[in-house]
Amino acid sequence: MAVAKKEQELLVTVSPHIRSDETVGRIMWTVSLSLLPAFVFGVYYFGPKAVYVTALCIVGSLFSEWLVQKMTGREVTLGDGSAFLTGLLLGMNMPASAPFYIPLVSSFVAVAITKQLFGGIGYNIFNPALIGRAFALITWPRAMTSWTEPTAAFVGLDAKTTATPLGLLKEGGMQKLVEVFGDKASLYTDLLLGHRAGSLGETSVIALLVGGAFLLYKRYITWHIPVSFLGTVAVLAWAFGGKGGLFTGDPLLHLLSGGLMLGAIFMATDYVTCPSTRLGQVVFGIGCGVLTILIRLKAGYPEGVMFAILLMNCFAPMIDRNLKSKVFGLKKEARK
Amino acid sequence: MSHQHQEKVSYWALLKNGVIKENTIFRLVISLCPAIAVTNSVRNGFLLGSAVLFVQAMVNSTVALLRNFIHPRIRIPIFMLIISGWVTVVDMLMAAYARAAYKEIGLYIQIIVAFASILARAEVFASKNKVGASFFDGLGSGLGFLLALVIISFFRELLGKGTLVGLTIVPVKPMLIMILPAGGFLVTGLLMGFFNWIDMRFYGGKGAGGAGGH
Numbered sequence: 001m002a003v004a005k006k007e008q009e010l011l012v013t014v015s016p017h018i019r020s021d022e023t024v025g026r027i028m029w030t031v032s033l034s035l036l037p038a039f040v041f042g043v044y045y046f047g048p049k050a051v052y053v054t055a056l057c058i059v060g061s062l063f064s065e066w067l068v069q070k071m072t073g074r075e076v077t078l079g080d081g082s083a084f085l086t087g088l089l090l091g092m093n094m095p096a097s098a099p100f101y102i103p104l105v106s107s108f109v110a111v112a113i114t115k116q117l118f119g120g121i122g123y124n125i126f127n128p129a130l131i132g133r134a135f136a137l138i139t140w141p142r143a144m145t146s147w148t149e150p151t152a153a154f155v156g157l158d159a160k161t162t163a164t165p166l167g168l169l170k171e172g173g174m175q176k177l178v179e180v181f182g183d184k185a186s187l188y189t190d191l192l193l194g195h196r197a198g199s200l201g202e203t204s205v206i207a208l209l210v211g212g213a214f215l216l217y218k219r220y221i222t223w224h225i226p227v228s229f230l231g232t233v234a235v236l237a238w239a240f241g242g243k244g245g246l247f248t249g250d251p252l253l254h255l256l257s258g259g260l261m262l263g264a265i266f267m268a269t270d271y272v273t274c275p276s277t278r279l280g281q282v283v284f285g286i287g288c289g290v291l292t293i294l295i296r297l298k299a300g301y302p303e304g305v306m307f308a309i310l311l312m313n314c315f316a317p318m319i320d321r322n323l324k325s326k327v328f329g330l331k332k333e334a335r336k
Numbered sequence: 337m338s339h340q341h342q343e344k345v346s347y348w349a350l351l352k353n354g355v356i357k358e359n360t361i362f363r364l365v366i367s368l369c370p371a372i373a374v375t376n377s378v379r380n381g382f383l384l385g386s387a388v389l390f391v392q393a394m395v396n397s398t399v400a401l402l403r404n405f406i407h408p409r410i411r412i413p414i415f416m417l418i419i420s421g422w423v424t425v426v427d428m429l430m431a432a433y434a435r436a437a438y439k440e441i442g443l444y445i446q447i448i449v450a451f452a453s454i455l456a457r458a459e460v461f462a463s464k465n466k467v468g469a470s471f472f473d474g475l476g477s478g479l480g481f482l483l484a485l486v487i488i489s490f491f492r493e494l495l496g497k498g499t500l501v502g503l504t505i506v507p508v509k510p511m512l513i514m515i516l517p518a519g520g521f522l523v524t525g526l527l528m529g530f531f532n533w534i535d536m537r538f539y540g541g542k543g544a545g546g547a548g549g550h
Binding site: 105113117135138139140141 | 511512513514516518522529
């Protein structure tokens with residue numbers, strides 16, 4: 001700049017004055033990295049098909065991003081990793097047995113329609129990966145709910161289909177679930193490690209928790225949404241989840257199963273689609289938790305994390321508007 | 337709007353105006369509810385579109401015919417009476433001659449009474465113009481609606497059921513969401529975007545009537 005030529009001249013700039021070297025790209029790639037442990041577990045349990053499905057999702061996302069940005073004449077921003085992250089998340093939300101067109105079409109819906117048509121990164125109302133998955137679930141309900149059994153080996157390629165723990169719970173109740181997994185202790189261990197049927201990246205709770213801890217340590221997410229989300233689910237599952245009346249439910253089972261960990265740590269905390277105030281994030285998390293339990297216990301679907309987060313995405317702007325922080329120096333009357 | 341001037345507008349221009357420039361669905365973005373509700377098959381879309389086409393043309397002619405006898409203060413109730421009269425005619429005709437289709441979309445036939453597009457044409461055009469011009473304005477607007485419904489339902493039936501006009505094209509159901517309401521919104525929105533794009537790309541945005549700005 002011309003002003004800065006002579007050193008003694010006073011340089012006047014607008015805020016922000018303190019910058020960090022964080023960029024969108026860095027955050028996106030770090031979040032992708034923190035998903036890696038859970039993805040590795042998914043590949044371990046579901047075999048090469050998991051890599052195949054996820055790769056298709058990522059390729060589809062990157063291509064859709066490139067296509068729409070080219071068509072609309074915007075700057076092509078594949079390098080910022082946001083399309084990659086959407087593809088990765090979408091892939092981890094798919095059953096490993098999904099036929100090739102499901103990842104491709106739903107990643108197009110996720111990136112081209114949900115994100116780019118609404119204005120690109122930062123402007124989308126809904127979480128792109130979740131819309132992609134919701135689209136796939138409604139469009140191909142059978143393919144999206146035929147779960148393969150985790151084989152823990154690369155040899156068993158003729159994978160058997162089976163039900164997810166939450167599916168079993170919905171149909172046969174707790175008794176059936178314990179029967180399938182042997183006993184209660186091995187049920188919890190299997191759920192914790194991810195040795196169960198489900199979307200390929202959602203099963204391993206422990207790996208997801210490691211990724212979440214890393215994000216918390218890097219301060220890329222705060223505790224507000226995950227803790228209020230998981231806490232609400234636990235309390236409500238304990239209160240209403242049991243057959244024997246109030247407070248006989250099994251909170252641990254509900255916490256460990258389904259896409260809850262993946263949703264609460266990686267999806268609900270998406271910067272664009274969650275509220276920006278701390279209090280708002282707590283409200284958002286509680287809302288997600290209430291809706292998740294409501295769908296799990298009362299609705300037709302065995303799992304409700306996806307729809308819960310999508311529904312709360314709609315409320316995020318409203319929550320922000322009503323719970324915005326006080327503007328320093330303004331009197332109460334002056335605040336509108 | 338050109339049609340409020342008294343100078344003579346050709347019937348062809350009126351038709352074109354209704355089909356393209358002031359297309360009910362893709363330009364004015366009104367009467368979307370029935371357009372999304374019935375367009376899960378081409379047959380239903382075509383039938384409702386034809387019913388609207390008939391009602392629109394007849395209502396416009398009737399209103400134009402009676403325009404000098406209708407007191408301005410009570411014109412809306414009178415228009416509604418005329419509209420419901422013609423809708424009853426279509427309703428009874430369909431109930432008598434197209435029973436199977438009537439069972440599926442009969443409700444939407446009766447709801448034509450409340451379509452914004454019908455009343456809008458009567459109020460904006462037919463109450464101020466001669467019978468011939470009004471008839472062609474109604475014909476154009478109805479044709480535009482019919483065309484929009486057929487285009488939307490073409491994509492929805494093909495993608496959602498794998499059939500066209502009941503004929504099997506693909507033996508599987510490719511994309512179930514397309515015959516659900518969500519698919520209706522998706523297809524309508526994408527087509528709207530597509531027509532806006534054509535308009536901007538090839539006609540410099542001049543054809544954009546009401547919906548150009550948003």
